[in-house]
Amino acid sequence: MSTLEIRGLKVSVTTENGDVEILKGVDLTIKSGETHAIMGPNGSGKSTLAYSIAGHPKYTITGGTVTLDGADVLEMSVDERAKAGLFLAMQYPVEVPGVSVSNFLRTAATALRGEAPKLREWVGEVKGAMEALKMDPSFASRNVNEGFSGGEKKRHEIMQLELLKPKIAILDETDSGLDVDALRVVSEGVNRAKENSNVGVLLITHYTRILKYIKPDFVHVFANGKIVEEGGPELADKLEAQGYEEYVNA
Amino acid sequence: MTALQSNVLDIHTPQGREEAWRFTPLKRLAGMHDGSAITSLLNSLQPVQALPSGVSFDTVEADAFSPTDDAITQRIRAFSKTVQRLTISKNSEIAQPIHFSRSMRDLNSVEFARIQIVVEPHAKATVIFENSGDLRIGEDLEIQVGAGAHLTFISLQEWGASSIHAARHNAVVERDATFNSIIVTVGGSLVRLLPTVEFAGPGSSAELLGVYFATAGQFFEHRIFVDHLVPQAKSRVNYKGALAGQDAHTVWIGDVFIRAAAEGTDTYELNRNLLLSDGARADSVPNLEIETGEIVGAGHASTTGRFDDEQLFYLMSRGINSADARRLVVRGFFTEIVSQIKDQVIEDRIMARIDDELAKAGAING
Numbered sequence A: 001m002s003t004l005e006i007r008g009l010k011v012s013v014t015t016e017n018g019d020v021e022i023l024k025g026v027d028l029t030i031k032s033g034e035t036h037a038i039m040g041p042n043g044s045g046k047s048t049l050a051y052s053i054a055g056h057p058k059y060t061i062t063g064g065t066v067t068l069d070g071a072d073v074l075e076m077s078v079d080e081r082a083k084a085g086l087f088l089a090m091q092y093p094v095e096v097p098g099v100s101v102s103n104f105l106r107t108a109a110t111a112l113r114g115e116a117p118k119l120r121e122w123v124g125e126v127k128g129a130m131e132a133l134k135m136d137p138s139f140a141s142r143n144v145n146e147g148f149s150g151g152e153k154k155r156h157e158i159m160q161l162e163l164l165k166p167k168i169a170i171l172d173e174t175d176s177g178l179d180v181d182a183l184r185v186v187s188e189g190v191n192r193a194k195e196n197s198n199v200g201v202l203l204i205t206h207y208t209r210i211l212k213y214i215k216p217d218f219v220h221v222f223a224n225g226k227i228v229e230e231g232g233p234e235l236a237d238k239l240e241a242q243g244y245e246e247y248v249n250a
Numbered sequence B: 001m002t003a004l005q006s007n008v009l010d011i012h013t014p015q016g017r018e019e020a021w022r023f024t025p026l027k028r029l030a031g032m033h034d035g036s037a038i039t040s041l042l043n044s045l046q047p048v049q050a051l052p053s054g055v056s057f058d059t060v061e062a063d064a065f066s067p068t069d070d071a072i073t074q075r076i077r078a079f080s081k082t083v084q085r086l087t088i089s090k091n092s093e094i095a096q097p098i099h100f101s102r103s104m105r106d107l108n109s110v111e112f113a114r115i116q117i118v119v120e121p122h123a124k125a126t127v128i129f130e131n132s133g134d135l136r137i138g139e140d141l142e143i144q145v146g147a148g149a150h151l152t153f154i155s156l157q158e159w160g161a162s163s164i165h166a167a168r169h170n171a172v173v174e175r176d177a178t179f180n181s182i183i184v185t186v187g188g189s190l191v192r193l194l195p196t197v198e199f200a201g202p203g204s205s206a207e208l209l210g211v212y213f214a215t216a217g218q219f220f221e222h223r224i225f226v227d228h229l230v231p232q233a234k235s236r237v238n239y240k241g242a243l244a245g246q247d248a249h250t251v252w253i254g255d256v257f258i259r260a261a262a263e264g265t266d267t268y269e270l271n272r273n274l275l276l277s278d279g280a281r282a283d284s285v286p287n288l289e290i291e292t293g294e295i296v297g298a299g300h301a302s303t304t305g306r307f308d309d310e311q312l313f314y315l316m317s318r319g320i321n322s323a324d325a326r327r328l329v330v331r332g333f334f335t336e337i338v339s340q341i342k343d344q345v346i347e348d349r350i351m352a353r354i355d356d357e358l359a360k361a362g363a364i365n366g
């Protein structure tokens, strides 16, 4: 049982015109097995929240705390956060030229498990994960995200979620750019991870369609750098019908 | 040869202001350029295994070599009238790469070496020169790729820290012939290579690949010249370099000349540099001269950048520590070219050397 606790998180980015505060005090608690959906308008700071938890160097934490089972996440380097059990499926996964998917995955698994996985079992594990996400085996020898289509990149992120077995996973718009079949395949991957390792999920999305597959326990409305309303799944339907106007202008 | 004798020759001694020498630290050339070097004929290049049939390696009188205005090459030719000639006989297809190595240590004199690789018409071979140990060497290498022949030439500069290596590698590529080269420079104090290609018949093609990695104090220069003299020839140049450490300095010059007669030319050249620390300097100068508009394509690109924070973040967000992430990115950067060597032992050795240099330079910390 793990708990990610975000308290009063304030984050700014440095721009040409000085520092700009993006997150203005975020409070959120995610426990193992729970699924939290975050919905909010473009530019409200959802990815900033995701990146800040993962430790992207671009963001400066100016206030608040993030802890995982009591341990101070903000003190950890990016890789230490992953080792502590955090995972971020990125909105825009990065291409890494010359590094094959299989080499990347094995290096990551070795780092996270503390020892190199046994080759034979590992090959089977990867093969299984790829099959489950309906990825062609040839992806293993391709370079990380290089030339992947938008949907292929998202499948690759969820494949990592299944292989790396984090305690808490943040999925930043994993559903964006997926066709209807891919949406189902990817959602099934997330649900498998929930079943198999009881991962806690923070799901950032613009659309309720993914919530038909991945049932959220909580829905949070994000606007102007903070959570402005919380509710159950019914809140997502309300947002779909009415938009964010009442929150943005609030 | 003494300095006095060399003055008798009508060879221009570079002063450093000349276009071809403006980057090179002449003082570190051990006198190869000005005739003051104490020269020797070491014949350090030796075959690693017995040569297969269809292949011979002999010392012979030098016949016509391509003209050059490179002062070091001129001095080598004035010094020695014999060459070590490797011949791949007509129509021979040599399945296994032919390995040669230099691995001795001699820093008292300068070896002036004249070498010729003759690939006779319709022959096919891969020739690998493995340079290690510590030498001071001026090398005049003439490559002839006969009509319809195919040569892959790989030159590895895995020199020790004191080596000085100045070389002209000139390839004359005949009709329908293919010349591929891979140059790897990861060791030495000063390495200055002039890979040049002359297309001598239509339908010929050349691919020049290279990687280099310079750390503190090392100077590596690769000065490429591709001369499209004839119609319908194709050239591709792709060099990638990394630098780390104080006063690491690399120079890449890519001169491509498309002459008036060279209709149907297709050429592209690319140089990418990865600057891994402060205090290092990468010069990169692509240069295209075009005398005819009737071509298929001509282009060039040159980039110099640092570690990509987004790549490092992506890798580290999967638990990979900073040093390993940097190693992966640098290996990945070089893989495109190193994997073309198609010899696992050599590829692993080069990558391990790159890892070592990276660690030594401290470029994987922080």
Ligand SMILES: Nc1ncnc2c1ncn2[C@@H]1O[C@H](COP(=O)(O)OP(=O)(O)OP(=O)(O)O)[C@@H](O)[C@H]1O
Pocket: A013, A014, A015, A020, A022, A040, A041, A042, A043, A044, A045, A046, A047, A048, A049, A091
């Ligand atoms: N380096 C930067 N310089 C200036 N502004 C920035 C920078 N990085 C982020 N921002 C701003 O921070 C705000 C929040 O961005 P963020 O990516 O977190 O939004 P988001 O909620 O994820 O949006 P979307 O739904 O479009 O993905 C945006 O207005 C963005 O322009």
Ligand SMILES: [Mg+2]
Pocket: A046, A047, A048, A091, A172, A173
């Ligand atoms: Mg976003």
